[in-house]
């Protein structure tokens with residue numbers, strides 16, 4: 154038994170199978186009208202994934218997510234690093250970030266839609282905002298924790314401030330940045346789904362609520378499974394990447410990874 | 415840190431906030447953006463103060479707070495119990511860990527339609543969503559905190575006659591309190607955010623609903639008010655929680 | 671009082687192999703005896719103590735205390751750890767009262783007894799301090815008082831003064847002897863300092879390098895009460911220290 158649980162990937166697979174089994178059982182035993190059995194929902198999976206329009210919708214969602222996420226990284230990592238290395242920059246940005254932090258980014262959708270319309274721009278912007286904050290925060294913490302002595306020796310070797318930031322601070326802060334990036338990835342997916350649920354024009358979130366409105370419950374659940382799979386694949390993929398990039402560091406603490414929506 | 419340094423840092427921090435508001439005011443005043451798109455900040459804050467005294471607004475805020483705290487409390491109880499149990503029992507750990515691995519990366523908001531189907535459009539489905547979102551950081555923080563507790567603390571208690579199960583809650587959980595509270599604070603802010611979003615997606619009351627309703631009627635000023643309210647709510651809850659945390663952890667060594 | 675019978679302990683390693691920490695240890699400790707266990711780092715001294723405490727099960731062999739086999743921790747055996755292992759969320763008074771309350775003593779009686787113990791370990795006035803506000807020596811005094819509170823007949827001390835500076839350390843050694851002379855508890859005392867072992871003990875058990883086996887048991891025939899300043903110039907004391915130092919230095923041992 155202990156040996157079995159040590160095979161990587163097996164326990165989550167068993168857990169997923171267990172969840173599906175529990176779902177199937179609950180649907181049959183309790184016969185809730187809003188809970189179709191698992192097999193019925195799973196049967197919808199290939200239907201959705203081969204339907205051209207649905208597929209395009211899902212791919213559109215993913216594209217917006219990737220674009221918003223990429224822009225956020227490019228913006229947030231340098232800002233966080235600079236905040237970590239300069240008290241002045243930190244003092245400048247911190248209160249502003251503190252105020253923005255508890256605002257649900259997807260909740261800005263209606264206002265941003267007023268300005269930018271319901272198209273890609275609004276949704277991408279919202280994802281950008283959602284991802285930026287945790288990445289800034291963790292890059293800031295990472296840069297702040299860089300040992301002063303490392304920088305002194307670098308300065309003594311004749312590195313200028315900019316080189317120190319890119320060649321010393323950035324790699325040293327990378328493990329912590331990765332924690333932020335992981336949180337950001339989770340948030341990108343959440344913000345994507347939520348903003349589409351609020352804007353209701355296209356995308357995965359829209360498919361969900363359309364199906365709900367038309368009482369196609371199997372489609373609702375199948376879409377949830379698709380989003381869940383997407384989340385899991387992203388998470389596992391990122392963990393692989395992280396392990397590869399910062400193999401020398403301690404594993405990321407998972408609390409931070411799930412933290413802050 | 416000296417007082418003057420602190421004061422100057424606060425001044426620097428207020429600067430960008432002031433700049434944002436000034437820029438906002440300038441754009442609104444210049445007429446580049448019509449007031450339906452961007453109301454002047456003065457109008458927004460005046461409306462906020464006016465609303466703060468309005469019965470209807472306060473009722474909606476109360477609904478939001480009720481859902482937030484109901485969901486958060488359930489998440490704390492479930493998350494802490496499961497986290498401690500996973501540390502205390504290999505069997506529970508064997509079940510909880512893989513389940514968390516599968517469920518934690520799932521965007522919980524995607525479950526919202528299913529919750530609506532099973533629990534209806536009222537409070538229950540929103541509270542369920544808050545629980546689903548807030549429970550994981552609390553559970554993980556509790557599990558990690560409790561499994562890192564030094565055995566010798568437990569042994570000291572066990573030698574004094576404490577039973578293993580009792581030690582789990584009176585010693586292991588207490589020793590892990592810093593970590594548990596960190597998880598709870600993350601969970602609290604998440605609850606705050608999620609309840610608002612749920613109300614925006616489908617609702618007939620609450621702060622999130624006020625935002626959506628205002629949007630539907632193109633009352634831009636009224637769209638900003640719930641947003642600012644939720645920010646203030648989040649900051650207040652965070653500050654209150656930090657004060658509580660500081661008091662609870664008064665015996666523990668400092669940690670950021 | 672304590673009888674250790676053919677005790678061995680193997681740990682499973684991360685690589686799936688098994689690592690022998692203790693091998694075939696047999697030792698009898700009489701009631702009221704002060705026995706030190708001496709050996710190089712990693713030879714299994716702590717493990718031996720933990721097994722006697724009932725915190726860790728042996729792989730083979732058994733420990734009996736007054737004839738009864740040890741199956742778990744019990745208030746007859748009080749541990750004192752190098753890391754103090756105080757409860758950070760409790761004050762000095764709370765820590766010392768802990769065991770009494772666990773034993774079901776009424777609060778008033780527990781508090782009176784705890785205050786008396788705190789005075790005995792020279793910490794009067796610090797009752798309401800948290801452990802983090804105390805120095806290392808003070809923390810260890812609290813830990814000793816916490817253990818003495820529930821009246822164990824056996825003290826299991828794992829390098830209790832190992833984390834203290836040399837001056838505090840000798841002070842604590844004298845205090846421990848004073849307490850011991852007064853109520854003659856049975857003490858099993860782990861240390862890697864030869865001088866400390868000779869100064870304190872009736873017998874010194876020297877373990878071999880890992881896996882720990884008993885290499886030699888020396889009886890220390892020095893008159894009590896002992897004063898360090900007097901012993902330092904005592905030829906017999908010096909002879910004991912030198913003889914045991916030599917044992918520990920055995921070139922045949924310095925292999926791995």
Ligand SMILES: Nc1ncnc2c1ncn2[C@@H]1O[C@H](COP(=O)(O)OP(=O)(O)O)[C@@H](O)[C@H]1O
Nearest residue numbers: 681682691710711712713714715716717718880
């Ligand atoms: N929980 C454990 N798991 C695996 N190995 C352990 C464990 N505890 C101790 N060991 C091993 O057992 C040996 C003895 O350890 P210990 O009793 O702590 O030695 P000492 O106290 O004499 O320094 C060491 O090699 C150590 O690595």
Ligand SMILES: [Mg+2]
Nearest residue numbers: 715716717828
């Ligand atoms: Mg040891």
